Amino acid sequence: MTKTPEIQFEDFFSEVIADNKEFVANINETLSKDGYKTKIESKASGLFMSYSHPKTKKVFFNVFFRKNGLFARIYADNFGKYPDFLDRLPENMVKEIGKSPTCKRLTDPTTCNQKCMMGYDFYVRGNNYKKCRMSCFQFSVNSESIPVLVEFVEKERKERQ
Numbered sequence: 001m002t003k004t005p006e007i008q009f010e011d012f013f014s015e016v017i018a019d020n021k022e023f024v025a026n027i028n029e030t031l032s033k034d035g036y037k038t039k040i041e042s043k044a045s046g047l048f049m050s051y052s053h054p055k056t057k058k059v060f061f062n063v064f065f066r067k068n069g070l071f072a073r074i075y076a077d078n079f080g081k082y083p084d085f086l087d088r089l090p091e092n093m094v095k096e097i098g099k100s101p102t103c104k105r106l107t108d109p110t111t112c113n114q115k116c117m118m119g120y121d122f123y124v125r126g127n128n129y130k131k132c133r134m135s136c137f138q139f140s141v142n143s144e145s146i147p148v149l150v151e152f153v154e155k156e157r158k159e160r161q
Contacts, residue, residue, distance in 0.1 A: 007040040012047045020070050023146045024063060027153060034157065036060065053160060060160065061153060063141070070141040072149050075133060078159035079122060085155060086124045090148060093139050094124055100135040 009028060016024050032038065035054035040047060046065030053060050062073040079086065089097075103119025104112035107130060119132045129136070137152070139145050 007042060007047065009038065009040065009049075012040050012049050015047055015065065016070060019143065020141050020146070023141060023150070024070075026150070027061070027063070030153075030157070031061065034161075056160075060156065068140070071138055072141050072145075073135070073138040074149075074152055074156060076120070076137050076152070076156050078156055079120065079137075081159050082155045083122070085152070086122060089124065090144055093145060093148060096139050097124065097129060097131060097136060100138065101132045103130050103132045106130040 013021065013024060013028075028038070031051045036051040037054065037057075038049060038051055040049045042048075043064070045067060048062065048064040050059050051061045052058060058075070058077075060075055064071055064073070103121075105116060105118050106121055117133055119130060120136050121128070121130045123129070139149060141149065
């Protein structure tokens, strides 16, 4: 049986449009310096890259392709330590949060797999969100979201150190 060749960062990076290359390169460099383990997979919608914490092995950040472009997902387990940041999110990013599914375990723990990690319960500009952690902080990567994503990753990264 032949082994499928491992997908390299350069393979992923070659798929990224010019406007997003600096963001992807900087995030990769920062997380790699911190010892985060990178895993790149080929999924139905395109390449999918994840970064796992060096000690806990928990996934912290994903960047991946969908039909309508590049997306980033942050597992913001420490969002409670920087609540003012969420209130400053651009309206488009708040709308993306609003579109993500509600966490079943937060509303009725018996309706979701008991092994599933509980989602996030938080407020943005006075509105309560109870969202699934798998898609809550998943944002389209574009010129408006990039500076916010960089700050978001930095805040969460510092809390995890």
